[in-house]
Amino acid sequence: MSDSVHDKPSEADSPKESRHFIQQAIDADLASGRFDGVFTRFPPEPNGYLHIGHAKSICLNFALAEEFGGTCNLRFDDTNPTKEETEYVNAIKDDIEWLGFKWDNLHFSSDYFDKLYAWAEKLIEQGDAYVCDLNAEETREYRGSLTEPGRDSPHRDRSPKENLELFRGMRDGKFADGEKTLRAKIDMASPNINLRDPVMYRILRAEHHRTGDKWCIYPTYDWTHGQSDSIEGITFSICTLEFENHRPLYDWYCQKLGIHHPRQIEFAKLKLSTLLIGKRHMLRMVKEGLVDGWDDPRMPTLSGYRRRGYTPESIRNFCADIGVAKFNSTIDIIRLENSVRDHLNKVAPRRMAVLDPVKLTITNWPSGEVVTNEAVNNPEDPNAGSREIPFSGELYIEREDFREEAPRKFFRLKKGGAVRLRAGYIIDCQDVVKDDDGNITEILCTYDPETKSGEDNSGRKVKGTIHWVSAQHAAEVEVRLYDRLFTAEDPSKCEEGQTFVDHLNPDSLKTVTAFVEPELAKAKVGDRVQFERLGYFIVDQDSTDDKRVFNRIVSLRDTWGKMEAKGKTT
RNA sequence: UACCCUAUGGUGUAAUUGGCAACACAUCUGAUUUUGGUUCAGACAUUCUAGGUUCAAGUCCUAGUAGGGUAGCCA
Numbered sequence: 001m002s003d004s005v006h007d008k009p010s011e012a013d014s015p016k017e018s019r020h021f022i023q024q025a026i027d028a029d030l031a032s033g034r035f036d037g038v039f040t041r042f043p044p045e046p047n048g049y050l051h052i053g054h055a056k057s058i059c060l061n062f063a064l065a066e067e068f069g070g071t072c073n074l075r076f077d078d079t080n081p082t083k084e085e086t087e088y089v090n091a092i093k094d095d096i097e098w099l100g101f102k103w104d105n106l107h108f109s110s111d112y113f114d115k116l117y118a119w120a121e122k123l124i125e126q127g128d129a130y131v132c133d134l135n136a137e138e139t140r141e142y143r144g145s146l147t148e149p150g151r152d153s154p155h156r157d158r159s160p161k162e163n164l165e166l167f168r169g170m171r172d173g174k175f176a177d178g179e180k181t182l183r184a185k186i187d188m189a190s191p192n193i194n195l196r197d198p199v200m201y202r203i204l205r206a207e208h209h210r211t212g213d214k215w216c217i218y219p220t221y222d223w224t225h226g227q228s229d230s231i232e233g234i235t236f237s238i239c240t241l242e243f244e245n246h247r248p249l250y251d252w253y254c255q256k257l258g259i260h261h262p263r264q265i266e267f268a269k270l271k272l273s274t275l276l277i278g279k280r281h282m283l284r285m286v287k288e289g290l291v292d293g294w295d296d297p298r299m300p301t302l303s304g305y306r307r308r309g310y311t312p313e314s315i316r317n318f319c320a321d322i323g324v325a326k327f328n329s330t331i332d333i334i335r336l337e338n339s340v341r342d343h344l345n346k347v348a349p350r351r352m353a354v355l356d357p358v359k360l361t362i363t364n365w366p367s368g369e370v371v372t373n374e375a376v377n378n379p380e381d382p383n384a385g386s387r388e389i390p391f392s393g394e395l396y397i398e399r400e401d402f403r404e405e406a407p408r409k410f411f412r413l414k415k416g417g418a419v420r421l422r423a424g425y426i427i428d429c430q431d432v433v434k435d436d437d438g439n440i441t442e443i444l445c446t447y448d449p450e451t452k453s454g455e456d457n458s459g460r461k462v463k464g465t466i467h468w469v470s471a472q473h474a475a476e477v478e479v480r481l482y483d484r485l486f487t488a489e490d491p492s493k494c495e496e497g498q499t500f501v502d503h504l505n506p507d508s509l510k511t512v513t514a515f516v517e518p519e520l521a522k523a524k525v526g527d528r529v530q531f532e533r534l535g536y537f538i539v540d541q542d543s544t545d546d547k548r549v550f551n552r553i554v555s556l557r558d559t560w561g562k563m564e565a566k567g568k569t570t
Numbered sequence: 571u572a573c574c575c576u577a578u579g580g581u582g583u584a585a586u587u588g589g590c591a592a593c594a595c596a597u598c599u600g601a602u603u604u605u606g607g608u609u610c611a612g613a614c615a616u617u618c619u620a621g622g623u624u625c626a627a628g629u630c631c632u633a634g635u636a637g638g639g640u641a642g643c644c645a
Contacts, residue, residue, distance in 0.1 A: 018583080018585075018592090019582045019584095020583085020584095043645090044645095045645050046645085047644090047645080071574065077645065079644090079645080080644060080645075082644095083645090104605075105584080126626095135643090136642080137645055139642095139643070140641075144641075145572085145641055146571080146573080146640070146641055147571060147572045147573095147641095148572080148641095150641090172606055177643095178643065181643055183643095190573090191573040191574090192572095192573060192574075192639060192640085193572095193573085193641050194640080196641090199611070199642085199643050200611075200631070200638095201643085203643080206636055218643090220642090220643070220644085220645090221644070221645050225645085239637085240584095241575070241576090241638080241639065242638095242639055242645095243573090243639095243642075243645090244574060244575060245573080245640050246638070246640090246642085247574095247638070248574095254632035263584085266575085268576090268638090273581090275633060309640070321582090321583090321594070321595085322582065322583075323582070323583045323584085323594095324583090325576090325582090326576060326584070327575095327576055327577070327582090327583090327637095327638095328575095328637075328638050328639090329582060329583090331579080331581075331582065331595095332581055332582080332594070334581090334595070335581085335582080335594090335596090337596060338595070341607090345607075345608065346608095350605075350607095355624065368605055376604095379603095379604095379605080379607090380608065380609095393614080409606090411606065412606090414588085420603065420604055421604095421605080422605070426604095428644085453604065454604090456604085462604090463606095464604095464606080465591090465603095465604050465606095466605090467605075477592095530605085530607085532605050533605045533606080533607070534605090544576095556605075556606090556607050556608095557606090557607065557608090558606080559606045560605090560606045560608085561606090562606095563606080
């Protein structure tokens with residue numbers, strides 16, 4: 001422990017931390033006095049499940065608030081009752097908590113419906129909004145196109161008095177759904193289409209998950225979002241790039257209302273290779289049964305990653321690693337996989353499991369004898385201790401760890417060769433037994449009693465170490481070997497006549513029965529372990545007392561596999 | 571083809587705001603290793619193009635090029 005202030009690194013010594021463009025914008029606004037604090041929010045619409053892309057936004061908003069000693073709210077942007085449900089509200093809250101964040105205040109945009117309504121009347125009185133009788137199709141026609149200006153609505157010049165009366169009529173249910181809208185009076189010729197008299201209210205008779213049937217008119221996103229930010233005292237309203245063109249409207253509403261004016265800042269949303277993050281795609285996969293639901297371990301939803309076994313830390317670290325910018329980039333999925341490997345390497349206890357067993361008999365082992373060997377739980381963590389595992393003359397090893405004839409660089413077991421059994425002995429392979437079809441049914445070896453792990457003074461060295469389980473002690477478990485859902489780098493890119501479904505990986509899930517060391521039969525749902533030399537696994541909720549189910553979270557790095565694929569094994 | 575945004579190794583993000591292009595991941599090479607894991611060392615760039623300003627440009631100016639976004643009464 002340090003008892004001297006001199007041990008504290010000076011400013012000059014500490015490495016310069018680069019700050020992303022949003023941090024720099026905040027620095028500037030704080031310095032100039034535009035704002036005197038940092039108040040952010042995460043504003044999901046409760047119409048679906050959160051995915052890895054949301055995690056980036058959540059991490060950003062909460063991290064900024066924390067960095068500057070500010071506040072971060074959770075606000076559900078629930079202005080469209082036809083799409084939103086309480087079920088999603090709860091799922092979203094669960095996911096955010098699982099990620100490890102705690103919001104300062106919980107709000108709903110629907111809490112502000114009364115206030116928003118009053119502000120709408122204010123804009124009407126100011127002559128900044130009007131009731132329009134055009135239907136949806138007519139409105140579209142009048143709006144013009146990307147290259148042509150729009151035309152004024154024939155109802156654009158109604159008096160404030162008439163507008164007020166009509167607007168109250170809208171509220172009171174005097175008109176049919178879609179018959180009228182309230183629109184902001186801005187500029188039908190604006191090159192920014194969002195400024196061509198955007199709709200503020202639509203008539204919609206739908207049961208709202210919170211306000212029930214109190215309203216038959218609902219505010220649109222643009223008319224709701226900025227003012228909700230304003231009411232909550234948000235200073236930095238951080239959103240994704242597609243809202244860049246909405247910022248002038250965001251600003252216009254705040255200015256016309258003369259209310260606290262947050263600064264909207266846009267960043268590029270997350271795009272990951274081999275992944276399809278998007279409500280349409282994900283919905284289709286769930287609806288068509290291409291996956292097992294929103295929390296299928298192959299899904300890029302947070303609930304999917306949770307069930308797959310990803311740790312919240314690994315997702316947070318990943319989000320911090322990839323940075324924040326305005327460039328539309330694609331992050332290599334390997335970064336995410338490495339992130340969970342990195343975390344689990346430090347914390348996951350090691351266990352032995354054989355997924356594709358072949359019998360191995362030790363011919364010189366005393367018949368029926370069983371010994372227990374000590375095995376280190378985690379070489380990365382001395383505090384993880386060790387465990388006892390039973391060893392006998394009949395074992396299972398991984399079928400791919402044996403070759404009758406092997407290339408030069410195959411360091412595992414081969415006929416006439418030797419290998420070390422992890423937490424066991426060095427064994428020498430004498431012979432193999434085959435069935436009529438030529439398949440290997442048994443491998444015959446002798447063990448070298450002088451080479452017991454931890455007590456080996458023999459001086460013998462072998463190139464390889466393999467894992468094993470004792471046949472009579474092993475427990476049977478189900479193992480779900482998950483792999484990437486899509487084979488394509490960008491599954492959204494398709495040839496003529498194809499869809500993303502054509503890019504599905506037929507081998508994204510393989511289920512096998514495996515033998516594991518006895519202790520794992522008692523593993524609890526949610527326990528994460530490393531199966532030595534194979535990967536990281538988590539006990540799934542489908543486990544029963546009789547049979548545990550393990551999901552593969554991610555494999556270990558497989559240098560040998562790469563060498564083999566490239567033919568570099570000789 | 572209207573408006574807005576973006577462009578730095580294979581990928582992503584930096585560059586003290588005009589001063590030797592840095593970090594991470596990936597890839598390759600080697601070392602260590604009782605997990606082919608982990609760890610360690612090394613290799614890997616005409617800053618989209620063309621002009622210009624300047625002692626000095628990734629950064630400033632001009633003109634291009636390429637990519638993304640926007641025409642819901644979705645968010």
